[in-house]
Amino acid sequence: MKPTKTAETRTATLAEIAREAGVSAPTVSKVLNGRADVAPATRSRVEDLLRAHGYRRRRAEATRSPLLDVVFHELESAWAMEVIRGVENVARDTGLSVVLSESAGRLTPGRTWADQVAARRPHGVVLVLSGLDESQRALLTSRSIPFVVMDPAGDPGTDVPSIGATNWQGGLAATRHLVELGHTRIGAISGPSRMMCARARVDGYRAALETAGVPVDPSLIVTGDFHHEAGYRLGLKLLRREDRPTAVFAGNDLQALGLYEAARELGLRIPEDLSVVGFDDLPVARWVGPPLTTVRQPLTEMAEAAARLVLDLGREDETPAATRVELATSLVVRSSTAAPGA
Known part of the structure; x- marks a missing residue:
């Protein structure tokens, strides 16, 4: 039964709240004190009752x-x-x-x-x-x-x-830039598929190709983590193909740097033989040779x-x-x- 708020309403004791919640008084005390050893469902039930009875933890800036x-x-x-x-x-x-x-x-x-x-x-x-x-x-x-x-x-x-x-917009802008340069074989190195940012960037890549009437080739989309090593390994996979891409959108700058290494190992020049776009605009993007075209994420x-x-x-x-x-x-x-x- 929910308490009514009147001037005469007294504050319920912790024991009364415990009975109403079907728990012990120490459990109510644990919830009040922010202890971790309380089941989430129990904590939620007790907190609802504490609020209903007017209990509120002081924010206490001084503490x-x-x-x-x-x-x-x-x-x-x-x-x-x-x-x-x-x-x-x-x-x-x-x-x-x-x-x-x-x-x-x-x-x-x-x-x-x-x-x-x-x-x-x-x-x-x-x-x-x-x-x-x-x-x-x-x-x-x-x-x-x-x-x-x-x-x-x-x-x-x-x-x-x-x-x-705006990860989707970034992937769109990166790929649209490559399409406008005349590329139609454009690969993509994605980050982990469980990460929303990685999925959004690849979705932007797909949208740019579809809008331009360029068929999306699923075999040109490869997935790894956001590290240099993944860019190198997946870059070799893409660039060793007989029908290799002429441009690659990397999911972040570290992957792009790994792709640079893969291209050098295979004797490919950037940008003469391969165009590369990264994502993040880390300081290293300005220092690498050649300086990296990338999507600036304002980290x-x-x-x-x-x-x-x-x-x-x-x-x-x-x-x-x-x-x-x-x-x-x-x-x-x-x-x-x-x-x-x-």
């Missing part, structure tokens, strides 16, 4: 540590450095320190991670190419620790704040936006204008693309 947690899917890349730079920019301006952790390639952090974050009580958590399972989300929510997913690997859910980029700006959003979510007097944001990508034309046989 928060001056920290901002950032969780990476993988840390060992120049891509991660661009993200760290963006988060650090915001942290420095707000007097916070940044705590970095890695989920070691998993799509969610390890089991003990949420307990460690709850104990640290940071101002917020930014998850990069990662996410949270139901129990981790419940624990952070119960501790009033806001979180934002940047460049989510999968669908984060409609209620999860996220910052991304530093995305990280800054994610950090600002998570801090706004932690302020009781602040309501963010939007909690799901995509920043625009843009094509940066350099020297790795040319007309076929140029």
Whole structure:
């Protein structure tokens, strides 16, 4: 039976809420204190009753540590450095320190991670190419620790704040550029199919070909991870074909650099024999020879936006204008693309 809110209504005791929820009083106390050792369904039922009876955890800014947690899917890349730079920019301006952790390639952090974050009580958590399972989300929510997913690997859910980029538009622009140069045999090296960003980029590639009336050859689309080694290995696979592509859209700049290596090994010149487009516009794209045509993904700006959003979510007097944001990508034309046989 739901309580009615009148001036005379007294606050129910934890024991009464426990009876109503069908759990013990210590379990209710665990939920109030943000403990992790409560089943998600039980936690949800108890939290609903606590809200109904007017219990609310104080946000208590004074109890928060001056920290901002950032969780990476993988840390060992120049891509991660661009993200760290963006988060650090915001942290420095707000007097916070940044705590970095890695989920070691998993799509969610390890089991003990949420307990460690709850104990640290940071101002917020930014998850990069990662996410949270139901129990981790419940624990952070119960501790009033806001979180934002940047460049989510999968669908984060409609209620999860996220910052991304226009990956489909980027794939479209990259492939359209190659088509406009006159290429019709255009390969694509994709990232992992479980990642939304990788699928969106390849979908943009397909859309550009179909719009131009160029048949999509599924055998020219190869899939691997977002590392240099995958670009090299898959590049060799594409370039050793008798009907090899004259241009390749790589899913990121690291794959493109691996493709450069494969082309050199086979005696192919870029862009005379092979045009290459990457994705991200990492600093190395300007330094490699020839400088890489690529799609700029504003990684530093995305990280800054994610950090600002998570801090706004932690302020009781602040309501963010939007909690799901995509920043625009843009094509940066350099020297790795040319007309076929140029």
